Amino acid sequence: MPVAALAGTATLAVGALSLPAHAETARPHIVVKDGKTQPVFSYKDAIREKIFVETKVDSDGDGKRDRVSVYLTRPKETNEGLKVASIIEGSPYYGGLHDTPYHPADVTDYPRLAPWTAPSGPPGTPNYAFPYYDNYFVSRGYAFLAADTLGTGDSDGCPTSVGPNEAQGMKSVVEWLTGDAVAYDANGKKVEANWSTGNAAMAGKSYDGTLPLAAAATRVKGLKTVVSISGVSNWYDEYRANGGVVAPDGFEGEDLDLHAKVVMSRKNPAICAPVMHDIAKKMDRVTGDYNRTWDDRNFAKRAAHFRASVFMTSGLADWNVKPLQMSLLWDGLKKAGVNRKLWIHQAAHDDPLDVRQGAWLDALNLWFAHELYGVRNDIMRQPKVDLERTPGNWETHRDWPAPDARPVRLGLNSNGLGKPGHGTQHLVDDPSRKAEELAAKPDASDPNRLIYLTPELKESVKLSGTAEIKLRAAINGRSPYLSAILVDYGTDERVSGYVRTSDTWCYGDSIPTDQGCRAVRKYTTAVSDFKIVTRGWMDIRNRNSIWHSTPVKPGQEYTFSWPMQPYDYVFKKGHRIGLMILATDHAYTLRYPAGTKVDVDLRGSTLTLPLTR
Incomplete structure (x- = not known):
């Protein structure tokens, strides 16, 4: 679509600029005003479908390629020739959580692991209602894909706390949107994304904000931007600190393996027991040393590989995903020259949708319009950093930390x-x-x-x-x-x-x-x-x-x-x-x-x- 010439101030139709006036009104199109796409499509009437994207990994060792379960919502006009960009929220949380014992924080002889037995089945039925991107962006001309990361929900494979297999799973979802991967419906029939422009974003918070970083590190074609809210840029610094075993605030005894065990909501979870035991061994809770297992999950280190731009947020009171996660990634992106934007707020492990409400949605709309539809708005000319100094009082800065510190x-x-x-x-x-x-x-x-x-x-x-x-x-x-x-x-x-x-x-x-x-x-x-x-x-x-x-x-x-x-x-x-x-x-x-x-x-x-x- 010829969207690169779009201005940010007029009301324009994406993809219809070269058409006669009567054709523009006849063909479904995306409307842009003040640099943002406008709500002209029906969320109620949107197409909703379940697909399964085939990956190139077999992380559960069953001899078959793992498939990622995706719940897709797109404007009904995509069945009438409209092509749209996509927003993906990969998550392990759609399928629910298991109650898994924490490792002991008190040491008598050496750090020990809590006994664990694989659950007999999933904790419940997947629920795809908690993301908010679909409620806001589908009417504004985007498809939204809620993707169960491997080993969770209706996906195959095993969860690994965003190990290489989960990165490949999210990469495959993006590749399906560009025509480079295959997907099937529940009956085994191939499904093509012939409505897709091939441009995609990934977005989410916490684990859901970490998967976008893992996918970006694969350099997958079509992933134009990621939004990482309280995402983990280096898992070692989530559960270790300079060699010491440490916990996220309020989660004493949590570690890399436990996070994978908690989210293992797939059917027949016992098939993943060997993978869980392998993570528990290789994370090395005794010495706390850095090793290959941690290096595989160091996405800040791979910032130079990113093709996607990054919009990230962090809470100064967040001692779950601690401020170092934000700082490591921000520094890596800056050194690599990656387009980036940062919001720092005074809350904890919280979503900027709650902290700043409409201002957050406006910023996201500008960001996605620019990165996914080529709309020429001012989002990249704005200061790179928004910082909440006191509740509700925001400052803008050209960088962080303060260059004059x-x-x-x-x-x-x-x-x-x-x-x-x-x-x-x-x-x-x-x-x-x-x-x-x-x-x-x-x-x-x-x-x-x-x-x-x-x-x-x-x-x-x-x-x-x-x-x-x-x-x-x-x-x-x-x-x-x-x-x-x-x-x-x-x-x-x-x-x-x-x-x-x-x-x-x-x-x-x-x-x-x-x-x-x-x-x-x-x-x-x-x-x-x-x-x-x-x-x-x-x-x-x-x-x-x-x-x-x-x-x-x-x-x-x-x-x-x-x-x-x-x-x-x-x-x-x-x-x-x-x-x-x-x-x-x-x-x-x-x-x-x-x-x-x-x-x-x-x-x-x-x-x-x-x-x-």
């Missing part, structure tokens, strides 16, 4: 943070105590942590980027962890949550089985004396490399250096910046027996903060 090195000393110190200070690990308790009284001594404070700030300063800690220390005990936590001390009203209200709002079209409405969410605030801003962890045995563990000699001093999670935060005038050092971080790391002693040599220890005003 500069590293400020602070020494650890007996009086706090600032000048280099001398002498040795000590802590004894107590894994039963949580970081919030240990941080609550910074001016009091505590045997289980060390705290270093700046004087009250004379003016506000902004942290933008990655804080780094260097610690000269001797360790004697069972725990291999060192943890660093950055704290804002000063009484203030702060965001305390992001909650569902009793109000609803409607963002798109509805049918009885798929409503285009959802609950309104809002921020809550509370007055508090401090806030944990960011944190970071390391396994001291990986001080030289995440690929290999090297034992430490008890009582011998080493230099340990590691980053905290990237962040963006304003420390206000009159507040104090605090650094808390501990061994076990109760909510995130494994918990070895109490008693590990950490002796910190102040002379060789520093905190470096990327700061700007």
Whole structure:
């Protein structure tokens, strides 16, 4: 279709520009106004069909190529000659979840795995109603494909926490839209996407926001753009940190294998038991070392392979898919020169549809129109970064972290943070105590942590980027962890949550089985004396490399250096910046027996903060 010449301000018909006026009105066409496609098609009357796309992998080992189950919704006019672009949300969640035991977070001898038996059947019937892209975009001239990732829902194969087979599964769905893969209906009849323009996007949140990155890394033709909301760009940094086994917030004991077991909603799931056991072995929960299994799932590393542009979002309060996932991918895309856009909000593992409602849909409409239909609008001329500084107050920036942020090195000393110190200070690990308790009284001594404070700030300063800690220390005990936590001390009203209200709002079209409405969410605030801003962890045995563990000699001093999670935060005038050092971080790391002693040599220890005003 001749869409490249479209302007963004007039009302135009995509694909009809060269036709006489009477032909334009007779042929179904996509309408563009102000750079966005308009709702001119019926969602209620859309064609809905189930197809099965054949892949080139056999991940369940049954001797047959795996097939991806796809629930497809497209305007009925596609049966009358209209060709449309496609939006795909691949997901393991359509088929439901199994209740799977978490691995123990408390360690007595070495990290152990929870016993597991494959379920006897799927947890329920697939439900494709939760995405919102169909409710909004089908009427605006797009097909929407809800694809069960391999091993889930009505698909064949085995789930692998977005391993190479799942990437190939999503690649095959895109290839079907370009005519390079085969699909069948439930009766085994071939189905062609003769309505497809060959241009596709992938979009989704969390796991659904990770599959697009995996597909983009395959360089599949036809995948023009991906929208990754709280997506995992490197699975190692989801479940490990500098060699240490860590958990997503609120999911102690979760690991790579458990995520695959939970979503294994396919029929006859027992066929995938060998695959689950293989993941559990290769993820190496004992040493925490990086290896081939993790490298296969490092999509940020493969950003240079992306042909697709990337629109990504991340929550500063998201300690499930932590801020590092956003930062790694953003840096990789920037180095590779990939077209990209970033929204950073103050909520947690939340969707920008809730955080910014109509503004998010407008931005997506502009983005998809530009990338999938070639509409010349201003989306690529807008600032690359939108950042929510406080609830509802958004800033725009040309990049992130702030280009004018500069590293400020602070020494650890007996009086706090600032000048280099001398002498040795000590802590004894107590894994039963949580970081919030240990941080609550910074001016009091505590045997289980060390705290270093700046004087009250004379003016506000902004942290933008990655804080780094260097610690000269001797360790004697069972725990291999060192943890660093950055704290804002000063009484203030702060965001305390992001909650569902009793109000609803409607963002798109509805049918009885798929409503285009959802609950309104809002921020809550509370007055508090401090806030944990960011944190970071390391396994001291990986001080030289995440690929290999090297034992430490008890009582011998080493230099340990590691980053905290990237962040963006304003420390206000009159507040104090605090650094808390501990061994076990109760909510995130494994918990070895109490008693590990950490002796910190102040002379060789520093905190470096990327700061700007």
